[in-house]
Amino acid sequence: MKTFNQHLLESSSLKTFRDIWSKMPQDLKKIVYDLKKQPQSKLHHPEGNVLKHTIYVTRRALKTGDVDLALAAIFHDIGKGSTAGVHPKTGNITHWGHERDSSELVKKYSKWIESMGGDSENVLYIVSQHMRMKVFKDMRPKKQEKFKQHKLFGKLKQFSDKIDTGGR
Numbered sequence: 001m002k003t004f005n006q007h008l009l010e011s012s013s014l015k016t017f018r019d020i021w022s023k024m025p026q027d028l029k030k031i032v033y034d035l036k037k038q039p040q041s042k043l044h045h046p047e048g049n050v051l052k053h054t055i056y057v058t059r060r061a062l063k064t065g066d067v068d069l070a071l072a073a074i075f076h077d078i079g080k081g082s083t084a085g086v087h088p089k090t091g092n093i094t095h096w097g098h099e100r101d102s103s104e105l106v107k108k109y110s111k112w113i114e115s116m117g118g119d120s121e122n123v124l125y126i127v128s129q130h131m132r133m134k135v136f137k138d139m140r141p142k143k144q145e146k147f148k149q150h151k152l153f154g155k156l157k158q159f160s161d162k163i164d165t166g167g168r
Contacts, residue, residue: 014067014116017058020074023116028109031078038080041093045166050080053166060163069159071118072126075109076164078102103128125152126159133160 013019035050045053054077061073079101087094106127110120133156
């Protein structure tokens with residue numbers, strides 16, 4: 001059974017990253033385009049810069065037919081532009097805390113998200129929690145259970161396991 005958001009995406013003209021891009025406010029386009037300047041760890045992101053990763057993740061999300069997942073894909077790493085740095089001990093590229101900055105941008109563009117057929121609260125949850133899913137298996141069982149109780153856990157798990165992966 002398809003969700004309301006899946007029906008919205010199927011009936012909309014959002015089939016590609018470019019379709020979403022063409023409907024973005026200019027200031028958001030600039031933030032997204034500037035992700036091209038942000039390198040990432042080749043170990044986790046062999047595709048290269050943050051913009052390339054965002055495009056690949058968005059393409060996978062669009063295939064699900066769920067507009068919330070597609071819009072979460074656009075925003076999930078957008079905060080990397082403002083959090084880029086070098087880890088003082090390892091010398092590796094880091095974007096520590098990027099999910100907080102990404103979440104703030106979801107809030108800022110919540111009206112646009114809604115105008116695209118998305119639920120801004122759902123997008124915010126996925127964006128704000130996507131890094132926690134990277135350490136889900138390391139959580140204590142009680143914490144895992146509490147996390148699993150959230151109504152959007154299935155969508156978050158799908159995003160983490162199948163959509164937000166490195167490479168093409």
